[in-house]
Amino acid sequence: MNNSSIAPCGVICDICLGFQRNKNTCVGCNKNGNKPYHCTVCSIKTCVEKNGNENLLCYECVKFPCRRIKDLDKRYIAKYGESPIQNLSQIKEIGLNSFFENEKLKWKCLNCGHLLCVHNDVCLNCSHINHYFPTT
Numbered sequence: 001m002n003n004s005s006i007a008p009c010g011v012i013c014d015i016c017l018g019f020q021r022n023k024n025t026c027v028g029c030n031k032n033g034n035k036p037y038h039c040t041v042c043s044i045k046t047c048v049e050k051n052g053n054e055n056l057l058c059y060e061c062v063k064f065p066c067r068r069i070k071d072l073d074k075r076y077i078a079k080y081g082e083s084p085i086q087n088l089s090q091i092k093e094i095g096l097n098s099f100f101e102n103e104k105l106k107w108k109c110l111n112c113g114h115l116l117c118v119h120n121d122v123c124l125n126c127s128h129i130n131h132y133f134p135t136t
């Protein structure tokens with residue numbers, strides 16, 4: 001993880017399925033290159049409120065948290081047990097470097113030490129359970 005590893009919405013690229021998979025691997029939200037079509041037209045990344053600065057993190061926007069971010073947050077909490085809004089609030093509070101240090105520890109697979117995938121119920125490296133993934 002580094003400073004370009006966070007999407008404007010607060011989701012960490014390193015733990016995204018598209019970024020972790022071996023085939024058709026995504027370059028990450030903030031880089032140009034291979035990525036799923038829906039990510040190239042992401043309404044949060046291309047939001048007009050950013051005035052052309054696509055990498056602006058949404059917490060830096062006067063409209064934060066807007067309806068779009070709130071909807072994403074609700075979806076992510078329900079499906080994956082992860083809150084992009086909480087991520088952005090933490091970055092604002094403690095800065096990107098400390099945030100990433102915490103997240104690297106948080107997302108370590110308890111069995112193999114590989115980073116877990118937020119979109120998967122088991123570690124993509126060793127199939128050990130992702131203990132953050134909602135069970136219902």
Ligand code: SF4
Binds near residue numbers: 017028029
């Ligand atoms: S798949 Fe989409 S959300 Fe995931 S890292 Fe790539 S661009 Fe970002």
Ligand code: SF4
Binds near residue numbers: 044048049061063068
């Ligand atoms: S918080 Fe909402 S309005 Fe502001 S840049 Fe992000 S998506 Fe756009």
Ligand SMILES: [Zn+2]
Binds near residue numbers: 110126127
């Ligand atoms: Zn593992």
